[in-house]
Amino acid sequence: MTEVEDLREPSRRTRSRRHFLKGSIFGGLAACAATGSWAFLGAPHNVEVVRVLMPLRNLPESLVGKRIVQISDLHVGPIVSRDYLRDCLELVSSLEPDVVAITGDFVTYDGPARVDEAVSLLADIQPGKLATVAITGNHDFGSSRGGFANRKVADSLTEKLDEIGIRMLRNTAVEIEGLRLLGVDDFWGPTHELSETLSSGNADQPSVMLCHNPDFVDQPGWENYRGWILSGHTHGGQVRLPFCKPPILPIRNHDYTAGKVKLPGDRTLYVNRGLGYLRKVRLNVRPEITVFSLSRAAWIFDLRTLKGRALLQAGQTEAVEKSASNHTAELRNFSSSSVSSPRRFC
Ligand SMILES: [Fe+2]
Numbered sequence: 001m002t003e004v005e006d007l008r009e010p011s012r013r014t015r016s017r018r019h020f021l022k023g024s025i026f027g028g029l030a031a032c033a034a035t036g037s038w039a040f041l042g043a044p045h046n047v048e049v050v051r052v053l054m055p056l057r058n059l060p061e062s063l064v065g066k067r068i069v070q071i072s073d074l075h076v077g078p079i080v081s082r083d084y085l086r087d088c089l090e091l092v093s094s095l096e097p098d099v100v101a102i103t104g105d106f107v108t109y110d111g112p113a114r115v116d117e118a119v120s121l122l123a124d125i126q127p128g129k130l131a132t133v134a135i136t137g138n139h140d141f142g143s144s145r146g147g148f149a150n151r152k153v154a155d156s157l158t159e160k161l162d163e164i165g166i167r168m169l170r171n172t173a174v175e176i177e178g179l180r181l182l183g184v185d186d187f188w189g190p191t192h193e194l195s196e197t198l199s200s201g202n203a204d205q206p207s208v209m210l211c212h213n214p215d216f217v218d219q220p221g222w223e224n225y226r227g228w229i230l231s232g233h234t235h236g237g238q239v240r241l242p243f244c245k246p247p248i249l250p251i252r253n254h255d256y257t258a259g260k261v262k263l264p265g266d267r268t269l270y271v272n273r274g275l276g277y278l279r280k281v282r283l284n285v286r287p288e289i290t291v292f293s294l295s296r297a298a299w300i301f302d303l304r305t306l307k308g309r310a311l312l313q314a315g316q317t318e319a320v321e322k323s324a325s326n327h328t329a330e331l332r333n334f335s336s337s338s339v340s341s342p343r344r345f346c
Pocket residue numbers: 073075105137139233234235274
């Protein structure tokens with residue numbers, strides 16, 4: 001081999017560097033393709049059942065341990081698979097809910113047939129043993145082109161859901177064995193009446209409010225409300241890259257993206273990540289069914305003031321419950337997040 005030929009031949013080190021670079025590029029592309037496939041094909045249907053303990057003041061003994069199962073944002077329409085939603089509803093039924101709570105966005109509205117489709121889908125759900133209640137979301141007031149302001153769509157949905165036993169709470173409350181369930185129309189819609197809703201029923205009763213858009217909790221009017229607020233609307237952002245917040249969120253206060261949030265005034269917000277979607281993509285944000293187990297908020301006394309002040313702020317609930325022996329067993333049975341999935345979509 002001549003000296004010139006030897007110079008043209010890449011050294012062993014250069015060759016191995018090229019191989020490494022090629023391997024890295026192919027590996028990176030393969031990882032991107034796998035992640036993309038999962039985000040578009042698998043993750044949108046990878047449902048998580050999240051279990052949450054729900055301590056409530058003055059909860060009647062008969063309701064301790066009862067379950068509220070929350071689903072949200074079904075978005076029956078041209079994008080979300082009907083089989084997938086049917087499986088989700090089967091899973092809800094298998095959880096044997098005492099109360100089913102549906103927090104809006106039944107449809108992605110593109111015509112009256114969508115309302116009928118959503119109603120026929122929900123007609124097969126096993127109703128809550130005590131009640132099945134629901135509220136409107138922004139998409140239940142027509143399409144975005146119409147500014148989510150079509151009352152006729154919401155009224156038609158209300159009438160048809162009521163006919164199949166799903167009680168629509170439209171700026172009103174119902175009492176179920178001593179539990180007050182309230183529901184307000186969507187924040188972006190034209191018919192919400194927050195003050196009227198919050199003054200419905202007996203405020204001393206343990207209370208759970210259904211409120212589609214979590215931004216509503218920052219509006220005035222909540223001063224005398226104590227209890228839980230169940231929301232949806234955000235879909236958890238649908239896509240979340242590691243260490244980043246979701247890039248698209250339809251809310252002003254990004255603290256309300258998903259999960260449990262302690263609010264001022266003895267209120268606890270829970271934002272469900274929804275089952276459906278507007279675009280079929282999810283990443284690191286699983287669709288969710290939430291199972292709340294009702295418990296009595298424990299009372300302990302502030303011995304320094306001898307006023308018997310109850311330490312019931314939701315932020316203190318955990319410590320309080322640890323000290324209350326009659327709640328210990330219940331807590332042991334409930335992790336804040338345990339998981340199971342519908343058969344077909346794991
Ligand atoms: Fe939605």
